[in-house]
Amino acid sequence: MTRLVNRHPDRPTRLLLAMLPFALLIAAYAIGSDMRLAENPNDKLLPSFTALGDAITRMAFTPDKRTGDYLLWVDTVASLTRIAGGVAIATVFGLLVGVSVGLLPYARATLGGFLSAVAMIPPLAILPILFILFGLGELSKFVLVFAGIGPFIARDIAMRVAELPTEQIVKAQTLGASTWQICTRVVLPQMWPRLMDSVRLSLGAAWLFLIAAEAVASQDGLGYRIFLVRRYLAMDVILPYVAWITLLAFSFDWLLRVLQARLFPWFAPEGASR
Template sequence: MKRLINLSPTPATRLFIGLLPFVLLLLVYIVASDARLEANPNDKLLPAFSQMGDAIDRMALEPSKRTGEYLFWVDTASSLKRLAMGVAIAASIGLAVGLLTGALPLINASMSPLLTVVSLIPPLAILPVLFIVFGLGELSKVMLIALGITPFIARDLQRRTQEIPSEQLVKAQTLGANTSQIIVRVLLPQLMPKLIDAVRLSLGAGWLFLIAAEAIASTDGLGYRIFLVRRYMSMDVILPYVAWITLLAFLFDWLLATLSRRLFPWNVQGGH
């Protein structure tokens, strides 16, 4: 008799048991929604899928009477722009700091304590400081995302750099390579797929900081819209927006994983 720990599902079984929890949650929601709406047709807590469809149709396919804009797509574009800028800044700084502190002991000795302290500061706690320093415009939102995930990326890449076998560095020096050549030709190429992995892992936090910043000080964006309509308990808008954010996060993760596999097929962990 096989032990449970040794049982592995077939691909078909894996797909079935992977989809099963989603189907069950969907059925539970439908039953609960029907029950609440039958008791009170004006109930807003668990809207029917038809109500959510009407709300998104209104937000995405009908121009706003006040601005003439398609709010759903304007919110999406604004949020994606902020997220992309924040992640790009964080990835650039994180790569530079992680590579240098991991490769150069002198820089490691001077920068690692500071990096550790910065990584312990809750980014949302300094949000008022960012608003004071950078104002309530786009820059403060982008900086919150960048400051929030840069320490994670930097520390991860620092560790990855230190994991590279020292034999490679010795061989490069034997062949006459100087410090900058070792960093650029030996270390950097091996860190690029690790950078993509670190960005993938930090995207969840990036979305959190984005939505928090938009909820507090913004006039558009997915986070702004969710917190705006909550005043009216508009769950028919909130739930589709949350589902849309989840879908976007999944697509970004998939795109980064695919990019890593295409650019760095030699990296074993590129697809995970």
């Protein structure tokens, strides 16, 4: 008899199995929603699929009565701009600092300990300081996303650089490479795919910090809308927004994975879907 560890589902089964938990979750929701709506047709906690559909139509495809904007798109653009800005700054910072700390002993001696310590500060705990330094506008939202993931990426890259076999660095030197050449020809080419991994792993945290930033002071954004309508338990708006955020986050993750596989096929040769 084949052992369980050796039994692989075929393609259609795999697809079916992958969809099963989603289907069960939706079924559980439908049952729960029906039971609550049977007791109270106005129940707000688990709205029916029709109500969810209405809310989507209202938020995404109908101009808002007061402002004339299509709220879902306005919120999406605002949030994506903020998260893209924050992640971009964090990535550049992470790469520069990470490579320096990983490669240069003097940089490591100066910044290594500091970076480890800073990465441990929960940014949400020092919000008032961030506000007073950076104001309540857009800048503070970039900064919060950056502060949440920048040190993490820098530490990760520093460790990945330090992991490179010493032989490579020594070999480059015997071929006459300067520090700059070692950096650009040996270290950086190997860091690009790892940087993408690091960014992928921090995207979840980036969304968390973005939504926290938008909850604090804002006029638009996906997090703003969720916290605003939560005041009135409008789950019919919140649930589609959550699904939308999940879809966006999932798409970026997927995009980075595909890009990585395209650009750096030598990395992760198994092509494993990680």
